[in-house]
Amino acid sequence: MDHLHFTKRYFFHAILIPLMVFNASLKAQDSKIESLASQGYSYRFTDSAKAKQMLNNALLLARKSNSKKDEAICLAFLALTYRRLNSPKEFNNYAEQAYKISSQTNDERAKAYAYMVMGNLKSYFDENTAALNYQLQANTLFEKHKNYALCAQICADISYSFSLSSDDRVEKYVREAMKHAQQSSNAESILHARLAMGSYLTGLTDKHADNISLWENSVQFLKQTADYASVNNNRIPSKSNIAISHLNLAALLIRRPKLMDGMLFTRQLDTAIAISKKYNVKVTYRNSLGLRGKYLLYQGEYSRAKKMFLEGIAYQLRLPYKDHEILAQFYASLKEVAASEKDYSSYYRYDQSFSKYNRLTYDETMQRNLQLAEIKFESAEKIRKIKQLENEKLLQEKNKNLGYVISLILLVIVIFIFISFYYRKRFYQKQADNLKQQQINDQLKLNLLEKDSLENLLAKLSLERRFLQSQMDPHFIFNCLANIQSIILKDDRTKALTYLNKFARLTRETLYHSRKESVTLQEETANLKSYIELQQLRLNHSFDYSIEFADDINMDEKIPPLLIQPLVENAIEHGLKPLSHRKGNLVITFTKKSMEQVLICVIKDNGIGMEASQTGKQKNKHDPLAIKIIDERLALYAKNDSGERIPHFTSQSSGDGCTITINIPIV
Known part of the structure; x- marks a missing residue:
């Protein structure tokens, strides 16, 4: 396996987190309930149990006060929290509830949050057309109320949706995200937009591998992003994004190992690891181990590289959630180490583990697709039953009214x-x-x-x-x-x-x-x-x-x-x-x-x-x-x-x- 594919895998994990992040506290809150929900949502990375408890308390208060607006927003927060926890059924359930409740109020703020979470849901189910429709509606409402911070994050998320299909649309929406972020003057949104732009530039460097100037300009932009995140550390609630800004720069540098600044690469990894340990951001810490191992492998320090990959495997196995694909990548890297050392016994052993986790990745993907298909079916069946009940009620009303009309006509x-x-x-x-x-x-x-x-x-x-x-x-x-x-x-x-x-x-x-x-x-x-x-x-x-x-x-x-x-x-x-x-x-x-x-x-x-x-x-x-x-x-x-x-x-x-x-x- 070549270095480029491996760094792409790490980079993808690095940018996946911003797709699921929006900060509801970017603008003055309309109620104490929404503030409580926003505070609970901020714990989604560090203490998921506390996040769910605070969000459920906020939801209970919203229902007791009969505030449909607050109820819709709390449900939207809960939906995105369960997406972070990789629980598609709960994510789907709360997202649909948020959308339904928002339709019962004329509050545009509640509708905007509902549209945004529905766009996130449709994107999760790979229904990109529907996702884009909801995201654009949310963006229109937030822009109407001059909530440019959320506009920036929505446009950034839209750009990720087009990352595999249209460079022109990706560029359009990352530039929209940058514009809205500057209008908001909010450090969290500015970093979110810059991460999206960095993702776009990294994709271009992969497609134009011979364009050294483009790679150098992209490195310079990602370095400015990492510096911005460090300087504004206290103003950015999502500490994982700060670690990601450094990790993304390291992942881009190692794409051109002969041209990269080794000291800059090492400094970015050290910073990412320090932030990951301080704020317990497990994913960025694990990915940092993988990138450092690839760097040592490139330097010919096979023993140290092997140690990094094994440490990364052990760390991943200790995490509460599975990631068979990243384990397969670690074992693929170990195979490279064994091949370089001509240790064919170890190569065979690593290859068996690599095949195992590849197979598990495939099975996991199939199970996830089946689960998503089941959720889609249940959702469609629920909608069908609701429509059937509504039609039956409407038919009863029509028959009743028709009876009155016929009686009146006959009279x-x-x-x-x-x-x-x-x-x-x-x-x-x-x-x-x-x-x-x-x-x-x-x-x-x-x-x-x-x-x-x-x-x-x-x-x-x-x-x-x-x-x-x-x-x-x-x-x-x-x-x-x-x-x-x-x-x-x-x-x-x-x-x-x-x-x-x-x-x-x-x-x-x-x-x-x-x-x-x-x-x-x-x-x-x-x-x-x-x-x-x-x-x-x-x-x-x-x-x-x-x-x-x-x-x-x-x-x-x-x-x-x-x-x-x-x-x-x-x-x-x-x-x-x-x-x-x-x-x-x-x-x-x-x-x-x-x-x-x-x-x-x-x-x-x-x-x-x-x-x-x-x-x-x-x-x-x-x-x-x-x-x-x-x-x-x-x-x-x-x-x-x-x-x-x-x-x-x-x-x-x-x-x-x-x-x-x-x-x-x-x-």
């Missing part, structure tokens, strides 16, 4: 039918007298035209129009109720409910329009579409339809309401419905005679035609009344300047359909 329909029958009966009772008085009424109208003001005349015409409109509504309702009854008898519940909902909406619109003297063309055609779609539903979409407008048509033009629907009903019922050998088609077009202020509506169908309809005895007994009412209504509007009646209808019929033209006055 309205019954009342409406009763009123309609009542007034219809009265109408027929008085019809004979009204006919006898028609001539007198006509004479009175002529007199009124001479005597009454225009306002009184319009009021009388409005009353007549409303009176005539009331004759149409029962006819329309009876047809629709018959359609619904037919579907119900077929036991098609879904279709019946759909039809009833559409009918209720159409009835409401019809009632609304019947109270108005005029409606816009837009409203009239919208109501017409609702009616046609009801008929399509009833007839199993046995026909298509279209409504077309000329370019000069203004949809806000005012016309008398409810004129076209009875004619469309005739076309569907007596023309399209009897079709059996082809699909029906209904086309409604609107053009305009601007000079006469008249809209021309043409209703064309490809049905069986008038003659076939009359021959088959399919003509409805209500049709003459509907046509008569429309004709009478139009008579109130459609007169030219000379007082002559303007024709209302024209119709053409053939074996392949019927065309009806109606002149509608613009009011």
